[in-house]
Each structure stands twice: as C-alpha cells, then as structure tokens.
Amino acid sequence: MIDLHTHTNASDGSYSPAELIDRAVALQLEALAITDHDTFAGYDQAIRHAVEAGLDLVCAIELAARTTGTPRRTIHLLGYFLHTSPSPGFRAWLEEILTSRRERNLRLIDKLQSMGVEIELNEVEGIGRTLTGRPHFARVLVQKGYAANSEEAFRRYLGESAAAFVERQQPDAKMAIQQILAGGGLPVLAHPGRLNIRDPEIEEHFISGLKDAGLRGIEVIHSDHQPWDVERYHGLAKKYGLAMSGGSDFHGDSKPKVALGTGVSGNVNVPRSVLEKLRKAG
Numbered sequence: 001m002i003d004l005h006t007h008t009n010a011s012d013g014s015y016s017p018a019e020l021i022d023r024a025v026a027l028q029l030e031a032l033a034i035t036d037h038d039t040f041a042g043y044d045q046a047i048r049h050a051v052e053a054g055l056d057l058v059c060a061i062e063l064a065a066r067t068t069g070t071p072r073r074t075i076h077l078l079g080y081f082l083h084t085s086p087s088p089g090f091r092a093w094l095e096e097i098l099t100s101r102r103e104r105n106l107r108l109i110d111k112l113q114s115m116g117v118e119i120e121l122n123e124v125e126g127i128g129r130t131l132t133g134r135p136h137f138a139r140v141l142v143q144k145g146y147a148a149n150s151e152e153a154f155r156r157y158l159g160e161s162a163a164a165f166v167e168r169q170q171p172d173a174k175m176a177i178q179q180i181l182a183g184g185g186l187p188v189l190a191h192p193g194r195l196n197i198r199d200p201e202i203e204e205h206f207i208s209g210l211k212d213a214g215l216r217g218i219e220v221i222h223s224d225h226q227p228w229d230v231e232r233y234h235g236l237a238k239k240y241g242l243a244m245s246g247g248s249d250f251h252g253d254s255k256p257k258v259a260l261g262t263g264v265s266g267n268v269n270v271p272r273s274v275l276e277k278l279r280k281a282g
Contacts, residue, residue, distance in 0.1 A: 002031040002270050003261045004058065004278075005078065005190070005219065005247025010042030011062075012135040014252030017046035020260075025053045027261050030272050033058035033247065035078055038097050039131050040086060058082065058275070062190060063097070064168075065176040067206075075173055075210070076190035078219060078245065079180035082282035090183025097171065098131065104168040105132055111164045112137075112157065117146055134158045135254055150254070174213040181214055186282040188217035188245050193229050204236060211240045216281060221246025221270050223263035243281035246270040 007013035008020050015023065017034065020042075024032045032055060036042040043059050050057035059081040067073045079086075109121045119140055121132075128136035138153035147153035157164040171179070180187040189210060197203035207218065220233040221244075237244045247270060248263045249255070257264050 001027075001029055001261055002056075002272050002275055003029055003247045003250065003268075004031075004033040004060070004080070004245050004270060004275065005035050005062075005222070006032060006250040006260065007036055007062075007252075008034055008042035008046070009252075010039055010045065011036035011131045012133055012251060012254060013042075014254055017042045018049050020250075020252075021046050021049045021053055021055060021057070023260055025055055029055070029261050031056035031058060031275050033060040033078075033080065035060040035062045035247070037062050037064070037131060037133065038094060038101065040091070040094075041131070056275075059085065061086075061094075061185075063176050063180075064170050065173040066170045067173045073195065073206075074170065075195070077173070077176055077180065078188040078190045078217075079183070079185040080188060080217075080245070080278060080282065081183075081185045082279045084184040086185065087183045090179060090185070093179050093183075100169045101131070101133065104166055105137075108134075108137065108158075108164065108166045111166055115157075115164060117141070117157070117164075118144065173210065177210070177214040181216075186216050186243065186278065187214065188219055188243070189215055190219050191222045191224055191249065192218060192233055193222065193224050193226075200232070207236055208240055211242060215242065217243035217245050217278065219246060220244045221268055221274075223248050223258045223268055225267070243278050244274060245278060246274055 008017045034043045061079045063077045065075055112119050124136050124140050125132045127139055138150040141147045141153040177187045218233055218237050248258055248268045250258055250260045262268050
C-alpha cells in the first residue's frame with residue numbers, strides 16, 4: 001500500500017516531515033509522496049530521513065490554479081517529479097506564487113484588523129513557517145477566542161463567503177500545467193470530486209479540456225471519493241489516456257478523520273502498481 005497525497009507542517013499539515021516519514025514506516029507503507037502546497041520544503045527536509053528508513057519518497061507538490069471561461073473554477077493540481085528533481089526555473093516560479101500568497105495575507109490582516117480582530121501577521125507566520133495560509137489564520141483566531149474551532153473561523157472570517165475573505169491571485173490552470181511539465185513533472189488533477197460539477201457530461205467536458213491543456217493524470221482514489229466516484233474517474237482516465245493516482249490527502253491533526261494510507265474509514269487503498277504506472281507515464 002502507498003499514499004501519494006500527504007501534507008507536512010511545511011504547508012498546512014500538523015506532522016513534521018520526519019514525523020510523517022516515521023508514521024509511514026510504522027504503517028509499512030511502501031511509498032509516500034509529500035504534496036505540500038506551493039513548496040518543496042517538506043520533501044527537502046524529509047528525503048534523507050526517508051532514504052535512511054528505506055521508504056520510497058516521491059517529490060511532489062500541490063498547486064491551486066484558476067481556469068478561464070465561465071464559470072471560472074479553482075482547481076488543484078498535483079505535480080509529481082518522478083524521474084528528476086524540479087528544475088531551478090520551476091522553483092523560481094514557486095517563489096513568485098509564495099510572494100503573491102504573502103501579499104494576500106497582508107490584505108487579510110488589514111481586513112481582520114478593520115473588523116476589530118487583534119491579529120498580527122508575525123503571529124500567523126510563526127505557525128505557518130515556510131508557507132502561511134488560511135488554516136494558520138484559523139488557528140490564531142481560535143487561540144485568541146474569536147472562534148470556537150477552525151470550522152467557525154472559516155465560516156465567520158476566512159471562507160469564500162465570509163466577511164474577511166480576500167481572494168489570492170492564482171496562476172492560470174493551463175500555465176500551471178505547462179509549468180509542471182516544463183519543470184520535469186507530471187501534472188495530475190487532484191480530488192476531482194471537489195469540483196462539484198454535478199452534471200457528468202459537463203464534468204467530462206471540463207476534464208477533457210484540461211487534458212487538451214496538457215494534463216497527464218487524474219487522482220482517482222481520494223478520501224473524499226465514494227466508490228461510484230472512483231468508478232467514474234477510473235473510466236474517464238481510461239477514456240482520455242490519463243494516468244491514475246491516489247492518496248489520502250493526509251493533514252494530521254487538522255483533518256483528524258483522514259488517516260495516513262487509508263483515508264476515511266478505510267476508503268483509500270492505493271496499490272504500489274499505481275506508482276509504477278505513473279513512473280512509466282512520466
């Protein structure tokens with residue numbers, strides 16, 4: 001069993017890279033991908049420990065991007081670097097994304113302060129470390145008593161329909177796909193079930209459009225996916241010649257119902273053959 005979608009505290013997970021490796025080894029996972037948002041810091045910290053532990057660690061990343069057209073949609077892309085390290089050019093492009101993220105965070109701080117919330121960016125960055133995002137804001141809001149839990153923090157302040165929401169500048173989806181390819185990676189559509197496209201024909205058309213833009217794979221198995229979702233995305237992968245991926249989307253304490261390797265109530269079971277086929281596709 002393997003897990004090709006996990007996060008460390010270098011982005012929005014709660015486990016350090018070393019702790020995640022130790023947990024994967026304890027569970028006897030054969031391979032693991034660290035897919036932190038917008039950064040390779042977790043992977044870079046984990047690789048030596050993984051080699052020493054005998055764990056096959058895959059270099060990967062998760063990116064948010066926006067599609068053009070109507071309606072515009074936010075998608076998440078997994079970039080798997082299966083045969084080579086990410087190029088210097090790709091890492092430089094990531095730095096531009098991180099700069100955009102910090103600018104959004106400054107605007108978010110201003111908006112929260114205008115609502116009477118006593119919060120400073122250095123407090124949030126002290127939790128977020130390499131990458132600071134809304135989950136870290138939520139933790140500070142809970143600690144300071146402005147929300148009872150993370151869900152309330154998003155509902156009252158941080159969610160897309162909340163009073164303090166500030167949209168982050170996201171790269172165009174086609175550009176993000178092309179950047180992953182140019183950087184030596186394999187671009188995969190993450191958790192397509194979260195697109196919430198209820199019409200199967202519209203969903204298929206959307207995914208085929210991403211294939212035309214250079215998409216090379218689709219995350220068929222995911223903690224959010226029901227058996228019928230897995231069957232549908234498996235069929236689309238075969239129809240459009242897309243490689244199949246799968247993983248739990250493990251975050252640790254911030255998503256306690258999602259277990260490493262097995263997802264929610266055991267609904268994730270990714271065999272090693274999935275990684276072998278991804279490596280052939282890459």
